[in-house]
Amino acid sequence: MITTDFVPGSPCWLDLGAPDVRATAAFYGAVLGWEYEPMGGGEGEGGDMEGGMFRKDGKLVAGLGKLTEEGARSAWMIYFSVSDADATTRLVERAGGKVRVAPRDLGEWGRMAQYDDPSGGQFAVWQPGKDSGVQLVDEPGSLSWTELYTSDAAAAREFYGGVFGWRFSDMELPGGGGTYTLITPAGLPEERMQGGLMQLPAEHLSLAGGRPYWHPVFNVTDCDAAVTGNGGSVQMGPDDAEGVGRLAVCLDPSNADFVVLTPSPS
Secondary structure, X not given: OOOOOOOXXXXXXXXXXXXXXHHHHHHHHHHXXXXXXXXXXXXXXXXXXXXXXXXXOOEEEEEEEEOOOOOOOOOEEEEXXXXXXXXXHHHHHHOOOEEEEEXXXXXXOEEEEEEEOOOOOEEEEEEEOOOOOOOOEOOOOEEEEEEEEEOOHXXXXXXXXXXXXXXXXXXXXXXXXXXXXXXEOOOOOHHHOOEEEEEOOHHHOHHHOOOOEEEEEEEOOOHHHHOOOOOOEEEEEEEEEOOOEEEEEEEOOOOOEEEEEEEOOO
């Protein structure tokens, strides 16, 4: 489970770059019950909001900004907590990753950096200052899991294990669906699992042009209701996963991928 103590290597923040901020804010408001708070409390030129924060029940759950990178797809960026973004950057480079955004301070709030793993999967880190990350997790309308789709699970384990010290354990999916690798932060028990990685053929990673990609899993009270209407689409599901809950793999109107999950009763 994801918690807000944000030990090193645990997911602590996520944000989304979208071509139409106004429409994207409305979509996630309808699907997850989020309230959008534009930066500066207003809107940019042309009536289009440039970016801001999502809140659920008054608590920060994610960020949203205008997609400006040339040729980039709309996608969620997952940030993992670190004690030293500069030291993490050196680990990333030694392990064969690339720096997309060099470590930089965001005022008194913290220090961030973004990377590509050796296969091209994008992720980020956050060194907390005044702000440690999201304020609500593992509750309806908030982040409950993170997931990496990759064509080389062994390489992903080696890279991310070296950078973050994660522990991994494998489980076989029912019906011959393959092996799913569970991720636990260093030094924590298995009940603190925070995510997983799944090996898929490169042709199944078409969203990112065959490259690996991370996506968030959001807790919802009613998976079927969450995927009905609202302008998005469903790639898979809703389906029941034994011991996990009812889930669906979704795309928002700009084709950013995410999963909604109604967990099984404890």
